[in-house]
Amino acid sequence: xxxxxxxxxxxxxxxxxxxxxxxxxxxxxxxxxxxxxxxxxxxxxxxxxxxxxxxxxxxxxxxxxxxxxxxxxxxxxxxxxxxxxxxxxxxxxxxxxxxxxxxxxxxxxxxxxxxxxxxxxxxxxxxxxxxxxxxxxxxxxxxxxxxxxxxxxxxxxxxxxxxxxxxxxxxxxxxxxxxxxxx
Numbered sequence: 001x002x003x004x005x006x007x008x009x010x011x012x013x014x015x016x017x018x019x020x021x022x023x024x025x026x027x028x029x030x031x032x033x034x035x036x037x038x039x040x041x042x043x044x045x046x047x048x049x050x051x052x053x054x055x056x057x058x059x060x061x062x063x064x065x066x067x068x069x070x071x072x073x074x075x076x077x078x079x080x081x082x083x084x085x086x087x088x089x090x091x092x093x094x095x096x097x098x099x100x101x102x103x104x105x106x107x108x109x110x111x112x113x114x115x116x117x118x119x120x121x122x123x124x125x126x127x128x129x130x131x132x133x134x135x136x137x138x139x140x141x142x143x144x145x146x147x148x149x150x151x152x153x154x155x156x157x158x159x160x161x162x163x164x165x166x167x168x169x170x171x172x173x174x175x176x177x178x179x180x181x182x183x
Contacts, residue, residue, distance in 0.1 A: 006049045
């Protein structure tokens, strides 16, 4: 089983990203589970969302306390929350940021990469410059970074089938992030 934890702020789309990821995994014939954890439910408040992935049915029904990998939609969360709490040794961390991974003070036992998902979202007219909706762009980078987990074609298909507003733009943002992501 592979467990993913996403950290974001209300309104960035972390919960929807996990749902899309689960749908993409289902398209590929895998079993997946997606669910959020909310504190105060308001725009800008910290949010966590989770996805479990397996080749067989998943019966576990708890939050993910020891994830294999992390996705961080808002890099300012790294200053206020210990996002690496419980992250397994060698876990991958994908951060939405225009800065290089070495700009973040994270332990060497993790593999850290960044993608400017905010810029890609704005370029694809998803949200505004001050409040970009980065969830689909981050999923494209996630697909490239964690290429053994889910393919970009399944991500695009899941976006087109489940995103009610601007599905083509969201799929284009995912593809752009996938193409621009540097290993």
